[in-house]
Amino acid sequence: xxxxxxEVRHLKKYFPTKKGLLYxxxxxxxxxxxxxxxxxxxESGCGxxxxxxxxxxxxxxxxxEVLYRGKNILELSSREMREMRKKMQIVFQDPYSSLNPRLSxxxxxxxxxxxxxxxxxxxxxxKKVLEIMDMVGLERRLAHSYPHELDGGRRQRIGIARAxxxxxxxxxxxxxxxxxxxxxxxxxxxxxxxxxxxxxxxxLFISHNLSVxxxxxxxxxxxxxxxxxxMADHETIFNAPQHPYTKALLSAIPIPDPTAQTDRIILxxxxxSPINPPPGCRFRSRCRWAMPECAQCAPxxxxxxxxxxACHLCRGEQK
Amino acid sequence: xxxxxxxxxxxxxxxxxxxxxxxxxxxxxxxxxVLVLTAVFADHxxxxxxxEMDLLNAYQSPNSEHIFGTxxxxxxxxxxxxxxxxxxxxxxxxxxxxxxVAGGLLGAVAGYYGGWTDNLIMRAMDVIMSIPATLLAxxxxxxxxxxxxxxMIATGIASIPTxxxxxxxxxxxxxxxxxxxxxxxxxxxxxxxxxxxILPNCLAPIIVQATLGVAFAILTAxxxxxIGLGIEPPTPEWGAMLSNARTYIRDxxxxxxxxxxxxxxxxxxxxxxxxxxxxxxxPKLRQ
Amino acid sequence: MxxxxxxxxxxxxxxxxNRRVHAVNELDLQVGEGEVLGFVGETGAGKTxxxxxxxxxxxxxxxxxxxxxVIFKDRDIFQLSEREMRAIRxxxxxxxxxxxxxxxxxxKTVGDQICEMILLHQHCSRKEAWQKAGxxxxxxxxxxxxxSEYPHQFSGGMKQRVVIAIALSCxxxxxxxxxxxxxxxxxxxxxxxxxxxxxKKEYQSSMILITHDLGIVAEICDNVAIMYAGxxxxxxxxxxxxxxxxxxxxxxxxxxxxxxxxxxxRLKVITGLPPDPTDIPSGCPFHPRCPHCTExxxxxKPEAVYLNETxxxxxxxxxxxxxxxx
Numbered sequence: 001x002x003x004x005x006x007e008v009r010h011l012k013k014y015f016p017t018k019k020g021l022l023y024x025x026x027x028x029x030x031x032x033x034x035x036x037x038x039x040x041x042x043e044s045g046c047g048x049x050x051x052x053x054x055x056x057x058x059x060x061x062x063x064x065e066v067l068y069r070g071k072n073i074l075e076l077s078s079r080e081m082r083e084m085r086k087k088m089q090i091v092f093q094d095p096y097s098s099l100n101p102r103l104s105x106x107x108x109x110x111x112x113x114x115x116x117x118x119x120x121x122x123x124x125x126x127k128k129v130l131e132i133m134d135m136v137g138l139e140r141r142l143a144h145s146y147p148h149e150l151d152g153g154r155r156q157r158i159g160i161a162r163a164x165x166x167x168x169x170x171x172x173x174x175x176x177x178x179x180x181x182x183x184x185x186x187x188x189x190x191x192x193x194x195x196x197x198x199x200x201x202x203x204l205f206i207s208h209n210l211s212v213x214x215x216x217x218x219x220x221x222x223x224x225x226x227x228x229x230x231m232a233d234h235e236t237i238f239n240a241p242q243h244p245y246t247k248a249l250l251s252a253i254p255i256p257d258p259t260a261q262t263d264r265i266i267l268x269x270x271x272x273s274p275i276n277p278p279p280g281c282r283f284r285s286r287c288r289w290a291m292p293e294c295a296q297c298a299p300x301x302x303x304x305x306x307x308x309x310a311c312h313l314c315r316g317e318q319k
Numbered sequence: 320x321x322x323x324x325x326x327x328x329x330x331x332x333x334x335x336x337x338x339x340x341x342x343x344x345x346x347x348x349x350x351x352x353v354l355v356l357t358a359v360f361a362d363h364x365x366x367x368x369x370x371e372m373d374l375l376n377a378y379q380s381p382n383s384e385h386i387f388g389t390x391x392x393x394x395x396x397x398x399x400x401x402x403x404x405x406x407x408x409x410x411x412x413x414x415x416x417x418x419x420v421a422g423g424l425l426g427a428v429a430g431y432y433g434g435w436t437d438n439l440i441m442r443a444m445d446v447i448m449s450i451p452a453t454l455l456a457x458x459x460x461x462x463x464x465x466x467x468x469x470x471m472i473a474t475g476i477a478s479i480p481t482x483x484x485x486x487x488x489x490x491x492x493x494x495x496x497x498x499x500x501x502x503x504x505x506x507x508x509x510x511x512x513x514x515x516x517i518l519p520n521c522l523a524p525i526i527v528q529a530t531l532g533v534a535f536a537i538l539t540a541x542x543x544x545x546i547g548l549g550i551e552p553p554t555p556e557w558g559a560m561l562s563n564a565r566t567y568i569r570d571x572x573x574x575x576x577x578x579x580x581x582x583x584x585x586x587x588x589x590x591x592x593x594x595x596x597x598x599x600x601x602p603k604l605r606q
Numbered sequence: 607m608x609x610x611x612x613x614x615x616x617x618x619x620x621x622x623x624n625r626r627v628h629a630v631n632e633l634d635l636q637v638g639e640g641e642v643l644g645f646v647g648e649t650g651a652g653k654t655x656x657x658x659x660x661x662x663x664x665x666x667x668x669x670x671x672x673x674x675x676v677i678f679k680d681r682d683i684f685q686l687s688e689r690e691m692r693a694i695r696x697x698x699x700x701x702x703x704x705x706x707x708x709x710x711x712x713x714k715t716v717g718d719q720i721c722e723m724i725l726l727h728q729h730c731s732r733k734e735a736w737q738k739a740g741x742x743x744x745x746x747x748x749x750x751x752x753x754s755e756y757p758h759q760f761s762g763g764m765k766q767r768v769v770i771a772i773a774l775s776c777x778x779x780x781x782x783x784x785x786x787x788x789x790x791x792x793x794x795x796x797x798x799x800x801x802x803x804x805x806k807k808e809y810q811s812s813m814i815l816i817t818h819d820l821g822i823v824a825e826i827c828d829n830v831a832i833m834y835a836g837x838x839x840x841x842x843x844x845x846x847x848x849x850x851x852x853x854x855x856x857x858x859x860x861x862x863x864x865x866x867x868x869x870x871x872r873l874k875v876i877t878g879l880p881p882d883p884t885d886i887p888s889g890c891p892f893h894p895r896c897p898h899c900t901e902x903x904x905x906x907k908p909e910a911v912y913l914n915e916t917x918x919x920x921x922x923x924x925x926x927x928x929x930x931x932x
Contacts, residue, residue: 085504097498098500100520101601115511186875212864
């Protein structure tokens with residue numbers, strides 16, 4: 001067992017809206033070991049991206065702690081945080097809007113160096129940029145191209161290069177392959193896995209695509225409406241899902257095999273609004289096993305077999 | 320350092336090359352050059368002095384001696400238009416410069432920081448906007464006193480809210496984009512983000528508005544001169560000439576025609592140049 | 607089987623200045639009556655362009671149809687007058703677009719939007735149309751009372767149901783669905799797929815389902831056409847294609863999907879990038895990326911090789927067994 005590099009404790013992020021508080025992230029706790037990948041899965045609006053951004057302090061948390069090597073980074077001053085950003089980086093989902101259209105590839109990758117290593121000479125920077133371009137598989141000749149001239153896969157490589165040039169230890173990957181075609185997606189996934197091995201990176205991999213998450217993650221956490229509902233290693237999640245939502249999510253994936261028997265759990269209705277959610281389990285309005293108890297109190301996370309689950313149904317099986 | 324310089328140079332070169340490909344923009348640029356040269360060498364170009372009166376030859380239609388005709392005091396209109404370019408161009412550019420810089424800065428700050436900063440700035444802008452621009456310019460000019468500098472300041476201030484609004488709106492759109500967040504994630508300072516990432520992406524609407532703004536500035540300045548708050552007669556100025564000539568438009572329409580034409584040509588050339596510049600600065604249109 | 611929709615040698619290009627983007631190149635395709643065809647390919651493979659050509663709603667300029675025929679129920683689509691074409695659009699061929707958020711008019715109630723479609727193509731009173739609109743909403747699983755609500759009061763999945771209701775309101779003979787679930791969450795996607803399966807049974811209209819998700823195709827399609835660089839490279843029924851893909855591109859496509867039910871270390875990837883549509887490679891368009899490429903592939907364009915009555919692949923090596931080179 002490695003030491004946890006990052007530990008998130010009771011993280012909360014509420015956004016004030018006109019209709020009331022939006023509980024984007026509500027009491028989420030998890031930890032990631034050094035060199036491992038935690039996959040964070042959920043549907044749109046479940047707070048997974050917000051979690052990633054609060055950890056990096058791109059949004060300020062409403063409450064809770066984020067311990068990085070034991071130090072709570074939510075308490076750092078903005079100067080200390082700027083130092084910290086060298087260690088923690090992010091790759092964004094949309095390779096189109098996450099790159100400033102007016103900067104060249106070199107300018108985009110170089111930006112973090114300009115901010116963080118001010119003493120560096122221009123020649124040194126250039127050398128570094130070219131090295132990182134080699135590493136992520138961008139041809140050197142593209143250094144003076146602009147992002148709109150490149151395809152999605154190459155743009156995402158720029159995003160990865162930009163994050164890695166400061167030699168971080170921890171990278172939040174916020175849906176890094178969702179906007180890409182399957183073939184390119186496979187290339188980027190392989191690249192991310194190679195880089196992790198080579199540079200001993202720790203990943204928080206955020207995605208709505210379970211098959212992708214399973215492929216890359218060691219641990220998987222499933223989120224629903226701001227809460228973690230289940231967390232386990234990737235095999236357990238797929239072979240023995242406990243929470244009804246995890247089960248539904250798994251069975252919703254279309255299987256590329258026409259002979260496969262689909263015994264699908266179709267969830268009724270839509271995700272309820274995260275604004276002022278009613279007390280009790282947030283999934284109960286779509287859960288076919290909902291009990292009166294579910295409306296009264298929210299289930300706590302508990303250990304069931306190899307997983308950590310928040311569901312009243314699993315209480316009987318608790319070990 | 321050499322590397323960086325080389326790159327900067329090549330970006331500028333590229334932009335100019337793209338600008339030169341646009342025939343209309345090149346045309347606009349040439350016309351503007353001619354106008355500026357006219358202003359510089361007015362002494363040599365104008366056949367008469369701008370205040371040389373010749374009451375015997377007043378109200379002459381364009382002829383070989385006075386190619387643009389003469390006005391009610393018998394002054395040569397061509398000479399006055401030529402001399403007028405000095406003041407009109409100066410007023411137009413400097414006034415727009417003032418409003419673009421001040422308005423742009425205020426709008427950018429308001430849009431980027433939001434919250435009470437935004438409220439404070441934009442409500443102040445609303446107050447300014449609630450007064451008709453011309454009236455506002457008049458009151459500022461009246462407070463500051465007559466004179467060319469005060470005229471430019473007054474016209475400049477009057478259109479600050481327009482630019483503040485435009486810039487704020489585009490900043491609001493751009494700051495939501497992920498690349499701004501990406502810049503923050505690597506620890507970029509707010510000021511750098513604003514200057515390097517946000518403002519360059521708002522250039523297009525500013526350029527378009529600024530080219531139109533020059534026309535507005537020239538005309539406002541003319542209005543101010545007309546009521547005695549700007550340039551003192553007999554100093555020639557296109558707008559002032561135009562408003563003077565209004566009285567004679569039925570009988571001696573050419574008196575209006577030439578200063579009006581001068582303004583129109585300036586605006587047209589600025590417009591096409593502005594459009595060309597906007598496209599040339601946009602790397603997305605690079606072939 | 608009489609062909610219901612047949613596309614022969616369709617070629618479409620986009621022109622901007624001196625650039626010519628070859629979006630669709632000599633595409634051949636058939637869709638039978640009551641059949642669901644899956645149209646699979648990457649971004650830029652020409653899927654949507656083909657769909658828009660069938661409806662003749664390509665933006666012209668910049669798009670230009672350079673050649674080919676689209677025969678729908680024995681009529682050549684490109685020969686029809688604009689008036690005849692308007693009658694076909696919506697009534698006989700309907701289309702569902704990818705993004706339900708932008709394909710509904712935000713200032714009209716959903717009932718009105720369905721009514722509009724009905725009144726356009728059917729002779730009935732407004733009251734009857736409203737009645738029918740309510741029926742349609744129920745068919746797609748929405749209470750008829752909600753007909754007087756506005757699109758913003760619906761969630762993404764519900765909006766897509768409304769879009770489907772509009773498309774089906776005139777009982778079209780052919781429905782073209784362009785990535786109908788891409789913008790939706792998985793659990794909502796599952797609902798919509800279920801709905802589409804039911805509707806397929808009930809309406810028995812033909813459908814072209816454009817998607818990049820091979821999982822969705824496996825679930826509801828009868829036949830599959832795999833597109834690459836503006837042309838169909840492999841065609842067959844789902845069982846043949848999924849069990850025994852013969853075109854190297856199809857094989858690579860299957861290899862790139864992370865399989866939920868298997869532990870893999872690395873994904874197999876196709877080297878290189880999709881072709882630049884302004885400069886499609888000579889011969890077989892896939893040859894620069896193909897592991898089995900021979901000299902012949904570089905110069906000669908492969909014709910369809912029939913592996914059985916319906917399954918064909920445009921590859922010289924299609925009859926050779928699949929040899930994995932890992």
